[in-house]
Amino acid sequence: MERFLIQASTYAGSIDGVIMLIALLVGFWFLLAEGIFFWLIWKFRARPGEKSQYLTGKEKHVKRWITIPHALVLLCDVFIIIASVRVWYDVKQQLPEADSTIRVIGQQWAWTFQHPGIDNELDTDDDIYTVGDLHVEVEKTYHFQLQSRDVLHSFSVPVFRLKQDAIPGRSITGWFQATETGDHDVQCAEICGIGHGIMAARIHIEDAQTHAQWIADASAATTP
């Protein structure tokens, strides 16, 4: 999956892993089932002089075709559930210690980001507000507080495999840690009105030095 879209967060790989596991298991059963169907269609195709017969499906040797695969599919489900619960726990249920906290605010139709500034504390005078540009440092754990000013939005960072709905009136906390530097897209993944499709932003993942420099420059420039 890395080939389609780079994995730039600590949990991107494990989310892709679950998607891959599901694709493989479901794909295997899909191909097998379709193969058997077509084989049966071909094997019992219409032949002159042969009447078709009605099967009730009650006989043991007929029912086997359903019950055995059914049990096997359920077994596969167990694997999927175990894998996904583990990932879900890692991404959504636990909250690793934060190096820094940012606030992400969705509104029709822009993302506003509140960065903590030099003191690394949110809601102080040196906070840096930006529209459409989120700056984070690589290999640092961030908590985000996700809010909406009007309707439902969804904060989506594809390279992180992160997606979280923003709900008006609530502040939703989540976390991420970027694993490589680079500039990537941030999207809105919940229909939020006429401008939804162009409610895009950029995330700038910077090394420590570049990030410190950005904070210094931005603090000097902002007078909210």
Next chain:
Amino acid sequence: MRRLRTPRIAALALLTAGLAACDATPLPLGMERGTELFETCAPCHGANAAGNPDIAAPAIAGLPQWYIEDQLRGYQEGYRGDHYTDLAGLRMRPMALSLTREGDIESVAEYVAGLDPVYPESTLHGNAGAGATTYTQICVACHGVDGLGMPELHAPPIVQLNDWYLYQELQNFRSGARGAAPGDTWGLTMRANSLALSDEVMQDVIAYVQTLR
């Protein structure tokens, strides 16, 4: 089978020629394109561009074409409507960004400029008498005695706009949400004149502006 083929090839040729012809005809511009584009503005600004207070969209009907063009360029380039406190501007900005075709800005501006101004009702309760002094001391220099603006200074007419919108914009100028970004040549001149105004003075001068209608 044989017989069918000729008409089919003919149809294909016709289709190709048709598509090529489509490409060759010049895209509509001016009022025709403007009318078409305005359909995307109407959900917010209203069918007659009379504005909608619920989403802070002003009555833009009849504003001069040059001013509408100025503002749409401002939204596109991000010196207007790109500040985190400017909620209304952030709503308008993507709409301006969607005018991507060459000539779109001019076309839709021409259409909106051709609509009759609507002069929406007052909603604020400023003191027009007190506002007169401020207006004649400061604003008149650019917005004119009758509030109709001065194109050579890029100052727009303000008489036909909603009073809540004028108030919102004066607040934006004062806070720096509008007119503070580099590149906003004309906004800067307006911002300088907003810095000393208190909320009360703003409401008074707006009340006076509305008497000029």
